[in-house]
Structures are given as structure tokens and as C-alpha cells.
Amino acid sequence: MVDFALFHRSALAGAKTGSFGAASTGSRIALTALSEGHVLHVLAAHGSGALRGLVAQIGDGGPYAVRAYGPGQWFVVGDAALSAADLSGKAALLASRASIADQSHGRVRIGIGGASVEAVLAKGTAVDLDQANFAIGHSAMTLIGHISALITRTGVESFELMVLRGFAESLWDDLVQMSLEFGVEAKTAD
């Protein structure tokens, strides 16, 4: 326990907001800072077998709560902040077959959507984002420019990016820049 109350400041509180770029292309991009609820990094124990179903149990039931990261690794995300008791409850569910590393303070999520969202993200990553290869709910860890990010498709024209907190504002600025030709509406939460 901490001896004093920590003051939580949103990673993107100081990020630039408003309208940028082309005025009305009909395919404007919407950039949104998402709630910094919880981000749990789940790592499977050696030889623990298929865990996808078990990991889903520690999620909040949201459709994109569990995001595959690599073999035996997932991120479990949600909008609600978790207490220490919530965390130990979730760890107990995993029954030593996997461990949880709380990354809620370390990674933030950015929502990006719009008709031209694939074209915007393709400027930064080599991952094929076409829906035939990257279905709704699919995740991929990759680079956007020089910044490592987990891309998750949450809809036909919407994605969520998860990035290390310290890189969030830099990625935000990059995304605004990448969206200028289509026009972009940048909105931080609260």
C-alpha cells in the first residue's frame, strides 16, 4: 500500500484536440483517448496448454477484452479501474496456470475510426489490415512508425491501439499527422 494518495493524471490529458487537416472529405478520422481502466498482461506458465478460455474468464465480458499478444501471452483490458483485491481474485482464477502483470499504469488505449482508417494506419505499419486478413476482434503487435503498439480491430472501420504510456502523446501526434489528408477530429476523454 502507498502512504499517500497517488494523483492519477491521464496520459493524453495534454494532447492536442480539435479538428485538423482536410475539411470535409466524407472519410474523416475520429481519434479518441480511451478510458485508462485496466490493462493486465497475462503470461502462461510453461507447458500449461491452451488457456484462451481461462483467460477470457478474467476479462470484464466485453467483446474485445482479451487481446492476443504472442504465444501464451494476452492483454486483458477494460474501462473499469481494478483494486488490489480485484487483481488477486483474478490471479486466483488462473490457478497458477498463468501469471498477471498489472500494466494499467503502463499502457494506454487510443481509438481510431473512420472510412479511411486502414489507409491511415497503413502509413505506419506493414501489417495487412484488410478485413479478409484482419477480422474484427483480431490483434497484432507491431510498429507504427518507430513506436511499438498493439492494434486491435473493433469494427469494420474502427481500431484500438494500445501503446506504452510514455509514447502515447507522440503516437497521438503521429496519428493526427497521418490523418491530415482525410481530416481528423481528435478528442481526449473527460
Next chain:
Amino acid sequence: MASLIACPHCGPRPKEEFTVKGDAAIARPAADAGEDAWYAYVYLRDNPRGRHKEYWHHTSGCRRWLVVERDTVTHVVYAVLDASAQGETA
């Protein structure tokens, strides 16, 4: 250098996402193997022309160690396997 590496977990990715560690074919000597064996293991490397195996780390992707078999002359990539696959690690 080959610019696309087909990660067995992530699919084809650009080489910028990876870190190359080097020769995957050398074997770690026994703890008491002597100074010469350890010196060779730690410092001495060939600079092969042609087909060879290397360790690549998918640093900006799944963060797994891979063994990439590629040709240093033609840049052809023959195989990419997870380093934990049977028989891959020296």
C-alpha cells in the same frame, strides 16, 4: 538483407521489427571445457557466404526468439521457426 521475415506467430513482418543476434549453429561448451573453447564460443564468429542459420528476436512483435535460415548472397529466406521448436537450439 531479406526485408520480410515470415514470423511463425505473426505472419510476414518487415525486418525493422526484429533484432538479429547472430549464428544459431554454435553449441555452448561444457562449463569445464577450457579457456579456448569458451573464447571461441563467446568471440569467434564466421562470416558465412551463403546459407546459414541465425537467431532473430521479434522485438516489436510477439517477442519470441526465432531461428531464421537464410542465404546471405541471394537473400532468400528458407525457413523461420520458433527457437523453442525441437532441435532448433544448439
